[in-house]
Amino acid sequence: MAAQQNLLRALKLIRLLKQRPGKTLRQLAQLLDCDPRHARRFLDTLEEVGFFVEKEGTRPPRFFLFEDERRQQAEFTEEEAELLQQALTALPSSNPVLAPLRQKIFSHSTLFPLADSLLDGHKSGIVTCLHEAIRNRQQVRLLRYYSANSDTVSDRLVEPHSFSPDYSQLTLYEPASDTVKTFKIGRMEAVELLDTPQTRPPAEAPTDPFEWPGEPVRVSLALTQMAAHLLTEDHPLTRPDLHPAPADTAFPCRYTGEVRSWVGIGRFILGLPGHVRIDAPEGLRAYVQGRIGDFVL
Incomplete structure (x- = not known):
């Protein structure tokens, strides 16, 4: 049972590290439901098998997973990757080319997308549960939802209203704050369907891509x-309004679209000084x- 739990945590850690912005060690520990010491050990293990775990900032540092764009090239099968890994065991650990070779094997094999496929199955179960709550007008409890705004992990009693077109976001009513909000599906660890009916029927509350x-x-x-790249990765609904501008070498891309608040797009701009x-x-x-x-004050 412990081995299975550690495997699930490792796969979940890969998914968390692929999301930007990066997360602090404390945030990773909260999301993995373990103490920071064990989270640090999981990070070290990923590096040992060839993943490039990067960090940015110092107070505290935020960790993320470096992914080379060459991942889009042809991939090794699991059998091919395993054979190559066995061959690498003959090399001494001090060999300077060992770590880069391991990283290339994993990043170009089906082992890396495995975390996505397994966790996407978990996400599918969450979406199914939320869909039932929307259809039957039931309340749900989001278990261990991570809020980037408050930097906390907590259970949230909510009333689901509707999904975004790509099913990455959920518009809902939160009785505790008496507010209609938009939550990311990827930040929900689990969903508990409740027998209690919704107290406020869903209303049309369109949101912008942010x-x-x-x-x-x-x-x-x-x-x-x-x-x-980060715009479309973090906010996929912006993709149709993003266009190339090759004549501008410093800023070769243009985003022209509609937003409904300065807050969301403002956070994106402030997070990338000099790039927008x-x-x-x-x-x-x-x-x-x-x-x-x-910030200055």
């Missing part, structure tokens, strides 16, 4: 390649400048 409701406002951003230029509107520029002033 998960915020409000009146729509059109914005235009110039992005570096890295910013464009606000072309319009002036209100968004003023909001970001104000937030920068808050």
Whole structure:
């Protein structure tokens, strides 16, 4: 049982480390339901088998998994990867090429996507449970939901209303705060379907690609390649409004779309200093400048 638990934690850790922004050791320990010492041990194990665990910042550092774009090339099968791993055991651990070889084997094999496929099956069960709650107008309890806003992990009593088109987000009503919110499915560890009926029927509350409701406002951003990649990775609904601008070598991508609040898009911009230029509107520029002033003070 302990071995199975450790395997599930390792697979979940891979998924967590692939999400940006990175997470602190304390956050990883909370999400893995273990103490920080064990979370650190899991990180060390991933590095030992060839994964590149990177960290950014110092107070405290945030960990993430480096993924080479060459993963898109042809992959090894599990049998091929296992054979190569066995061959590598003949090399002394001090050999400087050993770690890079292991990383290449794992990143180009089906072993890496295995974590995605297993955890996607878990996500499918969560979506099925939430769909039943939406259909029958029932309350649910989200178990160990991670909130990036408050940097906490907690159980949340909510009333599910609707999914985003790609089923990555859930619009819901939270009785405790008397607020309609948008939660990410990927941050839900489990869902408990309750017998209690919903207290507030779902209302149309459209949100923007950054998960915020409000009146729509059109914005235009110039992005570096890295910013464009993170934009579509963290907010996939922005993809249709992202276009290349090859003439601008410094900011070769453009995002032109509608948002309903400065908060969501503002957080994205503030998280990537030097990688996003606000072309319009002036209100968004003023909001970001104000937030920068808050940080300074």
